[in-house]
Amino acid sequence: xxxxxxxxxxxxxxxxxxxxxxxxxxxxxxxxxxxxxxxxxxxxxxxxxxxxxxxxxxxxxxxxxxxxxxxxxxxxxxxxxxxxxxxxxxxxxxxxxxxxxxxxxxxxxxxxxxxxxxxxxxxxxxxxxxxxxxxxxxxxxxxxxxxxxxxxxxxxxxxxxxxxxxxxxxxxxxxxxxxxxxxxxxxxxxxxxxxxxxxxxxxxxxxxxxxxxxxxxxxxxxxxxxxxxxxxxxxxxxxxxxxxxxxxxxxxxxxxxxxxxxxxxxxxxxxxxxxxxxxxxxxxxxxxxxxxxxxxxxxxxxxxxxxxxxxxxxxxxxxxxxxx
Amino acid sequence: xxxxxxxxxxxxxxxxxxxxxxxxxxxxxxxxxxxxxxxxxxxxxxxxxxxxxxxxxxxxxxxxxxxxxxxxxxxxxxxxxxxxxxxxxxxxxxxxxxxxxxxxxxxxxxxxxxxxxxxxxxxxxxxxxxxxxxxxxxxxxxxxxxxxxxxxxxxxxxxxxxxxxxxxxxxxxxxxxxxxxxxxxxxxxxxxxxxxxxxxxxxxxxxxxxxxxxxxxxxxxxxxxxxxxxxxxxxxxxxxxxxxxxxxxxxxxxxxxxxxxxxxxxxxxxxxxxxxxxxxxxxxxxxxxxxxxxxxxxxxxxxxxxxxxxxxxxxxxxxxxxxxxxxxxxxxx
Numbered sequence: 136x137x138x139x140x141x142x143x144x145x146x147x148x149x150x151x152x153x154x155x156x157x158x159x160x161x162x163x164x165x166x167x168x169x170x171x172x173x174x175x176x177x178x179x180x181x182x183x184x185x186x187x188x189x190x191x192x193x194x195x196x197x198x199x200x201x202x203x204x205x206x207x208x209x210x211x212x213x214x215x216x217x218x219x220x221x222x223x224x225x226x227x228x229x230x231x232x233x234x235x236x237x238x239x240x241x242x243x244x245x246x247x248x249x250x251x252x253x254x255x256x257x258x259x260x261x262x263x264x265x266x267x268x269x270x271x272x273x274x275x276x277x278x279x280x281x282x283x284x285x286x287x288x289x290x291x292x293x294x295x296x297x298x299x300x301x302x303x304x305x306x307x308x309x310x311x312x313x314x315x316x317x318x319x320x321x322x323x324x325x326x327x328x329x330x331x332x333x334x335x336x337x338x339x340x341x342x343x344x345x346x347x348x349x350x351x352x353x354x355x356x357x358x359x360x361x362x363x364x365x366x367x368x369x370x371x372x373x374x375x376x377x378x379x380x381x382x383x384x385x386x387x388x389x390x391x392x393x394x395x396x397x398x399x400x401x402x403x404x405x406x407x408x409x410x411x412x413x414x415x416x417x418x419x420x421x422x423x424x425x426x427x428x429x430x431x432x433x434x435x436x437x438x439x440x441x442x443x444x445x446x447x448x449x450x451x452x453x454x455x456x457x458x459x
Numbered sequence: 460x461x462x463x464x465x466x467x468x469x470x471x472x473x474x475x476x477x478x479x480x481x482x483x484x485x486x487x488x489x490x491x492x493x494x495x496x497x498x499x500x501x502x503x504x505x506x507x508x509x510x511x512x513x514x515x516x517x518x519x520x521x522x523x524x525x526x527x528x529x530x531x532x533x534x535x536x537x538x539x540x541x542x543x544x545x546x547x548x549x550x551x552x553x554x555x556x557x558x559x560x561x562x563x564x565x566x567x568x569x570x571x572x573x574x575x576x577x578x579x580x581x582x583x584x585x586x587x588x589x590x591x592x593x594x595x596x597x598x599x600x601x602x603x604x605x606x607x608x609x610x611x612x613x614x615x616x617x618x619x620x621x622x623x624x625x626x627x628x629x630x631x632x633x634x635x636x637x638x639x640x641x642x643x644x645x646x647x648x649x650x651x652x653x654x655x656x657x658x659x660x661x662x663x664x665x666x667x668x669x670x671x672x673x674x675x676x677x678x679x680x681x682x683x684x685x686x687x688x689x690x691x692x693x694x695x696x697x698x699x700x701x702x703x704x705x706x707x708x709x710x711x712x713x714x715x716x717x718x719x720x721x722x723x724x725x726x727x728x729x730x731x732x733x734x735x736x737x738x739x740x741x742x743x744x745x746x747x748x749x750x751x752x753x754x755x756x757x758x759x760x761x762x763x764x765x766x767x768x769x770x771x772x773x774x775x776x777x778x779x780x781x782x783x784x785x786x787x788x789x790x791x792x
Contacts, residue, residue, distance in 0.1 A: 254776050255730050261717060262776075266769025272762030381713070384533075384597060391594055429612075432605025439598040444588040456589025458679045 193359030201399025214364030242357020294370025332399025529732030578690015665732025
């Protein structure tokens, strides 16, 4: 009987552990500094998490389908630079769809390699990380990109504007999260993504086109990256060509923190959002408590490992791994 | 059977064939495109290339062990930076003030010990918690880098010890100190992986962990030791490099893990473990450095280098799979 309850507690922890952890964090930081929970502060945290968050939404699909995407960081640099460059050449109205098209081409290339040619996604996206970085540097000629006339354009609305008192990046993030959450949870396509990631062979035998599903996941990731690039470009109206460098690993950290397994087949959009928010609020909370900026990286390290560890410990029913 | 052997031989020779191809291409293209007078295949140039390969190459040897064992380590770049800071900073500590130049071996040992410990910590976590090495070392990469920044903020850590610089810039039999370290590490790791029980067990574990466990191999301690080795080698790489340069930026070593993994995969190590060779990795390291240097020689900039290396990595993966598929089909016939 006692073991039964213990197992139940473990199950609840495994399923909702990330939410509980989130609540504990928020409570602890609020007690430490009441400023933490004010509307202004919450908005500013979510707003600065939005770029990372939008990218994490797309990567969630890729990870659930059993693959990895390490190229999102340099792809985000690429779309930021491209949209800034085209803004002056074509005007904002044409620049945005053109940038989306170019980013989706890159994503489609990765999707083709991983989905249809079935190459290892870690190596492919590692290669594309380097290749797209090179492409961006070539495109920009190594220069930073700036919009010539920063005051005379409506382009800044995606990063700086607000509607109904809510900053636009938050609206984009929330809207996209709601839409992609529905796609993943309520549509046949979403179920195919889980099936392909859970057991690819079984999915193929039950008539799911595995290659096409993986391909679509990378397209979704690409679209999210393009959106993130748009927000980034619009926020500062100018950018270095390494703006997204290193983001791929933070994005992955957020997705893993949300409980998606790297083996594929598990994870949800909602939990990824929680993962993103945890990273954002920890960063902010530690600063408000008065700790150095860089402490957040060490804390993130501990949290990621603890989160994944407790998750698998609850699944196997034992805390320590059975590896001899 | 013969077909399998043939494709095996092709795969093993591929990296060296690629290197020869690079040499020919850059020599010929250099005649027309290069701005400098000296030929690409110049002996001095090749020796310099070996020396420049050392930082990535030494770490790549450790990555080969870890990847053959079926794991991966993304934290090597951050370990590299921490070891560099320990090396340069410990030489200024007051407790060592009375040591004179004997502070050098002490600082080296300290840096190497810290690297080994950081690696072992990763290994211990992978062993005891059962969390995938990718996640553990991804976290460690953030955490270790955080420690680097906490130490001195965005500022570089510098200390020049001229005896040490002389030592690092010395040449012995025409090869620089760093080159000797690269060759020595390559030889030692080759010996470890091919001639010792530990090495053979590493292959067995990477190939089929269940079977290795059933055969009585203790998987956990092996992983711990291998992670300690890669930590040690990341620190050794830092020690060799920063003995000469004497100044470390907190961002140093970033993206090293990507370069190292690229070199190891180019050298034919399987990402899923169980297969790979130290000699192949050495070829992969040289091939990458040759590409960087060669493209520079014919006037291409870093952006082209990034582009080309990324695409080559993907092409190698594709060719490798095609070779494997063909080998299997021939086996069926």
